[in-house]
Amino acid sequence: MLDFEFKNPTKIIFGKNKIASLAKEIPAKAKVLLLYGGGSIKENGIYEQVTTALEQHEVVEFGGIPANPEYAVLIEALKVIKSENITFLLAVGGGSVIDGTKFLASAALYEGNDPWDILAKPIRTEIGMPFGTVLTLPATGSEMNSGAVITRAALELKLGMGGPGLFPQFSILDPQVIASLPHRQIANGIVDAFTHVLEQYVTYSVGASLQDRIAEGILQTLIETAPIITKDPGNYEAASNLMWSCTMALNGLIQKGVVSDWSIHAIGHELTALYGIDHARTLAIICPSLYRYKIETKKEKLAQMATRIWGINEGTSLEKATIAINKIEEFFRSLGIATSLKIYTKTYQMAPELISRRLETRGWIALGEHKDITPSDVEKIVEMSL
Amino acid sequence: MLDFEFKNPTKIIFGKNKIASLAKEIPAKAKVLLLYGGGSIKENGIYEQVTTALEQHEVVEFGGIPANPEYAVLIEALKVIKSENITFLLAVGGGSVIDGTKFLASAALYEGNDPWDILAKPIRTEIGMPFGTVLTLPATGSEMNSGAVITRAALELKLGMGGPGLFPQFSILDPQVIASLPHRQIANGIVDAFTHVLEQYVTYSVGASLQDRIAEGILQTLIETAPIITKDPGNYEAASNLMWSCTMALNGLIQKGVVSDWSIHAIGHELTALYGIDHARTLAIICPSLYRYKIETKKEKLAQMATRIWGINEGTSLEKATIAINKIEEFFRSLGIATSLKIYTKTYQMAPELISRRLETRGWIALGEHKDITPSDVEKIVEMSL
Numbered sequence: 001m002l003d004f005e006f007k008n009p010t011k012i013i014f015g016k017n018k019i020a021s022l023a024k025e026i027p028a029k030a031k032v033l034l035l036y037g038g039g040s041i042k043e044n045g046i047y048e049q050v051t052t053a054l055e056q057h058e059v060v061e062f063g064g065i066p067a068n069p070e071y072a073v074l075i076e077a078l079k080v081i082k083s084e085n086i087t088f089l090l091a092v093g094g095g096s097v098i099d100g101t102k103f104l105a106s107a108a109l110y111e112g113n114d115p116w117d118i119l120a121k122p123i124r125t126e127i128g129m130p131f132g133t134v135l136t137l138p139a140t141g142s143e144m145n146s147g148a149v150i151t152r153a154a155l156e157l158k159l160g161m162g163g164p165g166l167f168p169q170f171s172i173l174d175p176q177v178i179a180s181l182p183h184r185q186i187a188n189g190i191v192d193a194f195t196h197v198l199e200q201y202v203t204y205s206v207g208a209s210l211q212d213r214i215a216e217g218i219l220q221t222l223i224e225t226a227p228i229i230t231k232d233p234g235n236y237e238a239a240s241n242l243m244w245s246c247t248m249a250l251n252g253l254i255q256k257g258v259v260s261d262w263s264i265h266a267i268g269h270e271l272t273a274l275y276g277i278d279h280a281r282t283l284a285i286i287c288p289s290l291y292r293y294k295i296e297t298k299k300e301k302l303a304q305m306a307t308r309i310w311g312i313n314e315g316t317s318l319e320k321a322t323i324a325i326n327k328i329e330e331f332f333r334s335l336g337i338a339t340s341l342k343i344y345t346k347t348y349q350m351a352p353e354l355i356s357r358r359l360e361t362r363g364w365i366a367l368g369e370h371k372d373i374t375p376s377d378v379e380k381i382v383e384m385s386l
Numbered sequence: 387m388l389d390f391e392f393k394n395p396t397k398i399i400f401g402k403n404k405i406a407s408l409a410k411e412i413p414a415k416a417k418v419l420l421l422y423g424g425g426s427i428k429e430n431g432i433y434e435q436v437t438t439a440l441e442q443h444e445v446v447e448f449g450g451i452p453a454n455p456e457y458a459v460l461i462e463a464l465k466v467i468k469s470e471n472i473t474f475l476l477a478v479g480g481g482s483v484i485d486g487t488k489f490l491a492s493a494a495l496y497e498g499n500d501p502w503d504i505l506a507k508p509i510r511t512e513i514g515m516p517f518g519t520v521l522t523l524p525a526t527g528s529e530m531n532s533g534a535v536i537t538r539a540a541l542e543l544k545l546g547m548g549g550p551g552l553f554p555q556f557s558i559l560d561p562q563v564i565a566s567l568p569h570r571q572i573a574n575g576i577v578d579a580f581t582h583v584l585e586q587y588v589t590y591s592v593g594a595s596l597q598d599r600i601a602e603g604i605l606q607t608l609i610e611t612a613p614i615i616t617k618d619p620g621n622y623e624a625a626s627n628l629m630w631s632c633t634m635a636l637n638g639l640i641q642k643g644v645v646s647d648w649s650i651h652a653i654g655h656e657l658t659a660l661y662g663i664d665h666a667r668t669l670a671i672i673c674p675s676l677y678r679y680k681i682e683t684k685k686e687k688l689a690q691m692a693t694r695i696w697g698i699n700e701g702t703s704l705e706k707a708t709i710a711i712n713k714i715e716e717f718f719r720s721l722g723i724a725t726s727l728k729i730y731t732k733t734y735q736m737a738p739e740l741i742s743r744r745l746e747t748r749g750w751i752a753l754g755e756h757k758d759i760t761p762s763d764v765e766k767i768v769e770m771s772l
Binding site for chain 1 (some may be wrong): 387388389390391392393394395396397398399400401402415501593594595596599600602604606607621623626627630631634639642643688749
């Protein structure tokens with residue numbers, strides 16, 4: 001096991017009708033900016049639950065934060081924070097709204113000239129404006145971690161940021177919100193969480209047995225829950241298991257003491273930036289190809305996964321690893337998610353060279369847990385993903 | 387899954403030679419009370435590492451906190467806290483020293499007349515004096531939770547306490563400390579952590595799939611690690627897996643959203659109070675008998691355990707559950723821990739009636755996840771444990 005530090009102070013409030021507890025979680029004298037996305041919360045009753053809970057608080061609203069939270073939109077929200085003297089942020093939404101709120105929590109207290117520096121340099125956020133979340137879409141785990149990814153469409157960039165000042169004070173997780181989600185969002189959430197675990201698990205072993213077991217436990221729970229929840233989003237038991245699995249997939253716990261990869265995300269982000277493909281779908285496109293390309297360095301953990309998750313006990317490590325990759329791809333497809341780029345765009349043929357060049361230009365010369373995936377490798381991996 | 391709230395703000399600093407980081411974790415102006423146990427830390431080098439790290443801090447010492455931390459001793463430490471105007475507590479030890487320190491963190495700021503009330507009533511601690519820990523013995527999980535168990539020998543009592551004010555600010559976990567531990571303490575630690583998981587897992591199912599998987603992951607890791615670490619305490623990989631498993635077994639995570647039992651502990655505490663038997667050994671004595679006695683209500687989870695941990699796929703739930711109980715008992719015995727009370731004391735014959743009467747006198751009329759284990763049942767369970 002590698003040395004590690006772990007601290008995650010976010011308070012999770014999990015269960016039915018927990019939105020009502022908002023009032024006691026936000027200081028009575030706070031001036032709250034309520035942040036949300038495209039307005040679906042006004043249709044599914046969550047907006048009303050939130051505003052009812054905050055009747056006694058002073059609340060300003062900012063809606064319209066898009067998927068892949070856009071820098072230009074967030075800068076408008078930042079102006080509201082300054083002009084209205086906001087002291088507490090409340091994100092009501094999925095990973096995009098929460099990530100956008102984290103940028104704002106950082107930017108609100110940032111003393112430099114240009115908040116873009118937080119992303120471009122990037123600058124680690126030690127102290128942010130306090131914020132809480134009401135999660136409406138299980139997927140990214142942003143509700144219990146201190147990281148965010150922000151898009152700046154004008155520059156075709158998607159950049160990460162984070163720091164210990166960006167853990168939510170609290171996150172309210174009511175699995176009932178899943179009942180009104182479209183299939184597409186549920187399927188995306190499952191793939192997103194599944195790939196988060198893979199990025200922290202399918203690397204080389206450092207003898208961290210418990211982290212492996214917990215990672216496998218999340219994968220198994222997602223595999224068991226997926227067919228139930230996609231067929232019946234109103235199944236509360238399945239919804240609660242999906243929601244907690246998504247949070248646990250990226251709250252820092254399984255990442256501690258082990259080696260992480262994140263090359264699937266790095267390449268996937270480029271697909272979103274270039275073609276606007278849903279984040280989770282970019283992961284499903286890249287993951288199988290990347291694992292096939294890197295099977296020699298990843299085969300031990302993939303073989304372990306084949307044995308422990310799918311009961312494959314026969315064959316060499318390479319054979320078991322191949323089965324695991326096929327099973328992963330089948331799992332994504334079972335959710336109705338295509339794993340070939342050409343299904344998503346007609347201009348797919350330029351992708352390998354374009355992405356490779358973009359990564360190279362930004363100085364990302366080597367990805368993966370061994371830092372051995374070069375721009376030329378990325379080109380081949382994307383080629384395999386067409 | 388049941389509704390739950392989860393917040394665990396303890397910072398874990400895990401790895402080799404991390405004691406040196408003490409200096410930056412404790413405020414420079416703090417007046418520190420360094421608390422420890424029987425003095426083994428002066429033999430294994432830990433005391434020297436701690437005092438070296440705190441050279442620039444003002445430090446007062448209080449040694450001699452015994453196993454099953456004794457109230458009378460802690461009251462002496464409390465006098466030192468008051469007379470020396472201590473502002474920060476540092477526990478260097480195992481669960482007993484850390485639990486004792488938690489009582490002191492609470493008592494130091496307690497405004498009532500008699501600190502015994504914290505245990506006797508009990509009073510939940512919302513704010514305690516800040517403290518950190520250097521863990522020297524993996525077992526109880528006290529280094530990352532907010533509970534404690536304190537003994538008052540004069541009254542033959544062992545009572546629990548806790549509250550959100552009693553999470554350590556930080557805990558330093560260096561697995562190298564295991565290398566110098568005697569076999570008895572390592573074996574006890576394994577049984578303690580294993581039983582902690584059982585108390586939160588071998589209950590009735592509420593459909594919390596991920597919690598089950600994580601609980602099973604800790605059990606599997608302990609089972610795999612036990613023969614390695616007991617044979618070679620200097621094996622760092624095994625030591626790190628044991629240490630992290632013990633912490634994860636009782637840091638609140640696997641308890642959230644599920645039903646807990648804790649009847650093994652309740653009965654086991656009586657054996658310690660009456661006969662002075664090591665805490666972990668009391669659990670090994672009671673656990674198999676209690677599970678055999680309650681097999682009808684516990685068989686589903688025990689059968690799941692048999693299948694997932696030991697690969698038992700044949701037979702009825704009852705048959706699989708029986709195998710699981712036998713496997714648990716074998717596991718305890720494989721560590722050199724006897725599971726019959728008569729091995730530990732000559733006056734075992736009085737135990738069933740005595741313990742049943744003691745629990746009844748204190749008003750504990752029903753234990754277990756169904757609150758259906760009466761004093762009369764306790765008498766039968768202890769009878770089966772002789």
